[in-house]
Structure formats: structure tokens, C-alpha cells
Amino acid sequence: xxxxxxxxxxxSRPWVIRAGSGCIDPVNREMxxxxxxxxxxxHVRAHEMAHVKITxxxxxxxxxxxxxxxxxxxxICEDLRVHSYLRHCxxxxxxxxxQAEADSWMLKADIRGKAAFLVASTFTPDFDLGVHAxxxxxxxxxxxxxLSKVALISRRLHSGKGLYRPIGxxxxxVPGARLFESLFPEDADVVAGNGDIPLQQLIxxxxxxxxxxxxxxxxxxxxxxHDMRPISRFGQRKVFTDEGACLRAPYRLxxxxxxxxxxxxxxxxxILLDCSGSMHLKEQxxxxxxxxxxxxxxxxxxxxxxxxxxxxxxxxxxxxxxAAIIEAKNLSGQSNVIDxxxxxxxxxxxxPRLWVSDGLVTGLGDQASIDLAAxxxxxxxxxxxxxxxxxxxxxxxxxxSRPR
Amino acid sequence: MTKIWELVEKVIAHSRTVLxxxxxxxxxxxxxHAANLAGRQLFSVTLTEETPAAELRGHFxxxxxxxxxxxxxxxxxxxxxxxxxxNEIDHASGDAxxxxxxxxxxxxxxxxxxxxxxxxxxxxxxxxxxxxxGKPEDLPEALLDRFPAxxxxxEAHPDGIKSLPVDLQQAAAGSVVADPARRITxxxxxxxxxxxxxxxxxxxxxxxxxxxxxxxxxxxxxxKGA
Numbered sequence: 001x002x003x004x005x006x007x008x009x010x011x012s013r014p015w016v017i018r019a020g021s022g023c024i025d026p027v028n029r030e031m032x033x034x035x036x037x038x039x040x041x042x043h044v045r046a047h048e049m050a051h052v053k054i055t056x057x058x059x060x061x062x063x064x065x066x067x068x069x070x071x072x073x074x075x076i077c078e079d080l081r082v083h084s085y086l087r088h089c090x091x092x093x094x095x096x097x098x099q100a101e102a103d104s105w106m107l108k109a110d111i112r113g114k115a116a117f118l119v120a121s122t123f124t125p126d127f128d129l130g131v132h133a134x135x136x137x138x139x140x141x142x143x144x145x146x147l148s149k150v151a152l153i154s155r156r157l158h159s160g161k162g163l164y165r166p167i168g169x170x171x172x173x174v175p176g177a178r179l180f181e182s183l184f185p186e187d188a189d190v191v192a193g194n195g196d197i198p199l200q201q202l203i204x205x206x207x208x209x210x211x212x213x214x215x216x217x218x219x220x221x222x223x224x225x226h227d228m229r230p231i232s233r234f235g236q237r238k239v240f241t242d243e244g245a246c247l248r249a250p251y252r253l254x255x256x257x258x259x260x261x262x263x264x265x266x267x268x269x270x271i272l273l274d275c276s277g278s279m280h281l282k283e284q285x286x287x288x289x290x291x292x293x294x295x296x297x298x299x300x301x302x303x304x305x306x307x308x309x310x311x312x313x314x315x316x317x318x319x320x321x322x323a324a325i326i327e328a329k330n331l332s333g334q335s336n337v338i339d340x341x342x343x344x345x346x347x348x349x350x351x352p353r354l355w356v357s358d359g360l361v362t363g364l365g366d367q368a369s370i371d372l373a374a375x376x377x378x379x380x381x382x383x384x385x386x387x388x389x390x391x392x393x394x395x396x397x398x399x400x401s402r403p404r
Numbered sequence: 405m406t407k408i409w410e411l412v413e414k415v416i417a418h419s420r421t422v423l424x425x426x427x428x429x430x431x432x433x434x435x436x437h438a439a440n441l442a443g444r445q446l447f448s449v450t451l452t453e454e455t456p457a458a459e460l461r462g463h464f465x466x467x468x469x470x471x472x473x474x475x476x477x478x479x480x481x482x483x484x485x486x487x488x489x490x491n492e493i494d495h496a497s498g499d500a501x502x503x504x505x506x507x508x509x510x511x512x513x514x515x516x517x518x519x520x521x522x523x524x525x526x527x528x529x530x531x532x533x534x535x536x537x538g539k540p541e542d543l544p545e546a547l548l549d550r551f552p553a554x555x556x557x558x559e560a561h562p563d564g565i566k567s568l569p570v571d572l573q574q575a576a577a578g579s580v581v582a583d584p585a586r587r588i589t590x591x592x593x594x595x596x597x598x599x600x601x602x603x604x605x606x607x608x609x610x611x612x613x614x615x616x617x618x619x620x621x622x623x624x625x626x627x628k629g630a
């Protein structure tokens with residue numbers, strides 16, 4: 001005896017229902033669900049009915065393109081929203097998987113896959129199976145860390161407006177999916193940047209109603225060449241070696257035998273310094289940065305409530321005078337506001353790319369938002385940007401990364 | 405009132421014969437009984453393969469030491485200008501069918517000679533409304549010709565839906581015309597609504613919807629939202 005879901009209760013338009021594993025085609029109004037009488041089958045049918053009720057009737061592929069998130073992230077966060085809705089309605093599901101299946105899944109999956117399982121199964125009995133499987137396979141602190149990140153995603157998703165309406169996909173699911181992408185990047189093993197932002201600090205700082213503020217407007221300012229002073233030798237340097245093809249220093253033969261010359265390119269890169277009120281800039285640190293990396297470009301940024309300025313204070317071995325830097329900083333303001341546009345700029349500059357910031361990013365009106373933090377983190381990941389908390393750490397990093 | 409049911413009302417008000425067909429439990433019979441009676445007397449028959457023509461036309465019944473003629477519902481409707489509702493007309497037996505061909509003929513040519521020898525012509529106000537679940541093509545061509553006005557019903561009668569509790573109305577409106585495997589009639593919804601008040605939703609769903617009870621309750625909860 002086949003058992004069909006009562007999809008007519010949630011959508012007045014006619015739906016075609018076929019046997020399947022559990023999916024809907026919202027555009028053609030077709031539902032594929034298991035038609036058996038088990039509790040798991042019933043749970044899948046209820047899940048898909050909830051999708052019909054609260055998921056917008058548009059192509060998921062178009063949604064992914066529109067919001068710039070991966071199919072997987074959007075899907076699991078939408079599943080989380082659906083399970084939250086089912087719990088809200090008092091529909092208690094049965095486990096779809098067995099403990100052995102959950103164990104097997106967790107064993108095979110990478111950290112992103114494990115997190116995806118937990119996010120997608122939140123508020124269902126399968127979540128407990130997943131956690132149990134994880135506790136068998138990972139150390140306790142790693143499991144706790146993973147669970148806290150999943151809880152963060154759930155919290156962000158629930159803070160959006162219209163959670164249980166179709167608009168909730170834009171207001172709740174998409175920010176949740178972006179946060180998931182940020183916390184569990186797809187290419188975590190090969191990514192060059194490490195722009196991890198202390199997202200935990202931003203819990204509860206999201207805007208009321210869940211709508212995130214945008215970034216402020218960024219202007220790029222260049223200090224006049226008259227105010228720039230040379231700090232270190234810029235360009236190529238000679239390195240004497242005892243082997244090579246270019247005999248340039250025969251006079252060193254009796255001294256150390258290093259008669260060959262090799263040219264070495266000066267260390268470069270781009271350093272972006274957050275000069276908001278929470279950060280303190282010292283002239284000495286800027287000098288040290290340019291000595292360690294003469295070819296580096298150094299930029300500072302800060303903003304007022306709606307817009308800010310990125311000022312290039314050092315490039316090609318020259319550094320602006322401190323008076324010019326302070327003047328630029330005073331003109332610009334004391335807030336963050338333009339972290340996103342500045343990071344986009346940094347991502348297009350020469351590597352290595354360093355961002356000196358405490359990571360407390362803000363948008364218009366100097367409003368902190370977990371969405372902006374996740375976006376900044378994603379820019380860092382994609383752009384190979386490394387975040388360091390203090391300017392003093394930059395020279396250390398540059399020395400360590402210098403080719404020998 | 406939706407367009408299709410408005411059409412049914414209008415056609416019944418002005419046409420001598422009407423065929424209304426569609427899935428069961430949509431309110432066809434309800435409309436045939438209630439729509440624009442305009443003071444007519446109502447006569448209703450549900451046809452089966454066993455229904456003889458005599459049940460429609462009339463027959464002799466013993467009364468004391470003699471037999472007296474008694475008009476059947478079709479003949480009464482003929483004589484007094486009433487409305488004859490023929491439920492499940494596609495189930496009519498050959499005997500009943502041949503009577504109906506004559507009975508539903510046009511006003512000008514229709515004429516019945518009773519076994520008593522009496523000749524009866526139809527009253528100008530006579531009207532026949534037939535209902536069936538199958539398609540009109542299932543009817544014999546000659547009978548089909550007696551119903552030039554044929555209306556397919558593809559939605560539940562709004563009055564039937566309104567009689568249900570608010571939380572069941574959308575589900576009922578959709579499920580009444582769903583695929584046969586998923587269809588739930590208005591009668592089932594009405595029964596569920598009545599039982600729910602008395603014995604609780606779970607028990608009522610188990611009694612009315614059997615194996616679909618869980619899904620029906622889930623669907624109603626999801627539709628309601630909280």
C-alpha cells in the first residue's frame with residue numbers, strides 16, 4: 001500500500017508525486033519521495049512537504065548563482081531551516097539513518113562533510129547519531145569545536161527575518177550558507193590564505209532582524225612623492241656565492257671563495273594595515289616592515305560611518321613621513337566600515353598578502369555583523385590573504401617566508 | 405463561487421438537461437439538488453446495473469382487491485414539472501436506459517404511453533440533471549445526445565469546502581481533485597472534521613485515512629505552521 005504526502009495542504013496548486021529518495025522540483029511541481037509506511041519514509045515526506053511550504057519555488061541552481069554560494073552549503077542550510085520549521089510545527093521525525101550508516105558516513109567524510117552532516121541533520125534524531133559517531137572518531141575538543149561552529153551557523157540562520165517563510169531563504173539560509181563556506185571552506189587543504197576571523201566574538205552582534213549592513217564606500221589615496229622618504233634599498237641585491245656562472249668577484253678567492261654573483265630580488269608583497277580605533281600604528285613598525293620587505297606595498301585604511309580611505313603609505317622602498325601618515329589617518333576616521341573593499345583591493349595586489357587587523361570588521365554605521373565577518377574571511381581565503389593581529393608580527397612573518 | 409460552479413448554477417437554471425461529471429466527492433450531487441430549484445419539486449434516483457425502468461417510470465401496486473398504478477420519480481417529475489436528479493447515470497441498465505432515452509427526449513417529441521393506456525407528455529418545467537464519475541464518452545451515443553450541456557467538475561464545491569473547519573479547507577480543496585491514489589473526498593474530510601472534535605485528531609485520522617493518517621496529520625501541521 002503506497003502512502004502519499006498531503007502536499008495539497010501546503011500548496012493549492014497541483015503536484016505530481018512519484019516514488020523516489022526524497023527531492024522536489026519546485027519549478028515543475030514534482031515531488032519524489034519514498035512511498036513506504038516506515039517512520040523514516042514518513043519523515044522524508046514531511047521534510048519535502050516543509051520544503052514545498054517554505055522554500056521558494058525557483059531553481060536551486062539559479063539561487064546558488066544569485067547568492068554566490070555553493071550548492072552543498074545552500075542545500076544543507078535550507079535543510080536546517082526545514083528541520084527547524086518541522087520542529088516548530090510539532091512534527092517529530094524518525095531517524096533516517098542507522099547508527100552504522102552514520103558511523104560509516106562520518107568515517108569517510110572530511111571535516112566539511114562531517115560539518116555538512118551535522119548542519120543538515122540539526123533538530124532531527126540523525127544529529128545525535130552523527131555526534132555519537134564523531135565522538136568515536138575524533139578527540140573530544142575537536143568534536144566540541146565542530147559542534148560550536150555548527151551551533152554558530154544555526155544561530156545565524158535563526159536570527160534572520162521571515163525564518164519560516166520563503167523569504168527566509170534569502171534572509172536566513174544564505175547568510176548561514178556563507179558562514180558555512182567561511183568556517184568549512186571547500187579547498188581547506190590547498191588554500192594559501194589564512195584570514196581566520198574570530199567569528200565567535202561576533203555572536204550576538206548581528207543586526208536586528210537579521211539583515212546585514214553593507215560595506216562602506218572606499219576611496220584610494222596616494223601620498224605625494226614629496227612626502228615619501230627612502231627607507232631601504234629597493235630592487236635587486238647581489239649575493240656572493242661559491243658556485244655559479246657569473247664570475248664577478250675574483251678578489252674574494254683568498255677570503256671566502258665566494259667569487260660568483262647571483263642577483264636576488266628584494267622581498268616584496270603587500271601589507272594592509274587596519275588603522276581603526278582598536279588598532280595602534282607605530283612608525284618604528286612601519287620602518288621595520290619596509291626594511292624586511294623593501295619592495296612591499298604598505299597601505300593603511302580606516303573610515304568614518306559611511307565611507308573611508310585606503311592610503312598607500314609605502315612602496316618601492318619609500319615610506320611616507322609619519323606626519324603625512326597621521327594626517328591621512330586623521331582625515332579618514334576611526335572606524336573599520338570598509339574592510340571588505342580593502343580586502344578586495346589587497347587580493348589583487350602582489351603576494352604575499354598580509355592584513356594586519358584584529359578581525360573585528362564592521363559595515364555601514366560601524367555595525368558589526370557576522371555576515372560581514374564571514375564575507376571578509378571568504379575574501380581572505382580566496383585571495384590568499386593572511387591575517388596577523390599586530391604589525392610587529394609582519395616582520396617576523398616576512399623573515400620566515402623569505403626565500404633562502 | 406468559482407467559475408466552474410457559477411457555470412453549473414447558470415446552466416442548471418436555464419437548461420432542460422444537464423450532465424455534470426467529475427471525480428467523486430466534489431459536490432456534484434449537492435449542486436444538482438440545490439442549484440436554482442425555482443420552486444420545482446425534486447426527485448432523485450441513483451442508478452445501478454440492477455435498476456429497472458419500472459422503478460423510474462412507475463408500476464402497479466396491490467391495493468385491496470385490485471392493482472393501482474403508482475407513478476415513479478421520473479414520471480412524477482414529468483407530470484409536475486419537477487427536477488429529476490439521475491445519479492451515476494453511466495451505471496444505468498439497458499432497461500432503464502431505453503426508458504431514459506424516451507424520457508429525456510425533446511419537449512416536442514417526448515411522449516409516454518403507460519401500461520394503463522394513459523398517454524403522458526412532459527410538463528414544460530420538467531428538468532433532468534445527471535451526474536457521473538466517469539467520462540461522458542462512456543455513455544451510449546444516443547443518451548449522450550440528450551445532454552448537449554455537459555460540464556466537467558475539476559474542483560470541490562465551494563459551499564462544501566466552506567462547511568469544513570478553516571484549517572482543513574485548503575487541503576480538502578486540493579485533495580478532492582488529486583490523482584485517484586491520493587484523492588480524499590469531501591465526505592471523508594467532513595467525517596474527519598466531525599470525528600476530530602469528538603475523539604481527537606489522531607484517532608479521527610486513523611479511522612478515516614487509515615495508512616495515510618500520519619502523513620495527513622503532518623501535512624496539516626506543516627500547513628498550519630505552529
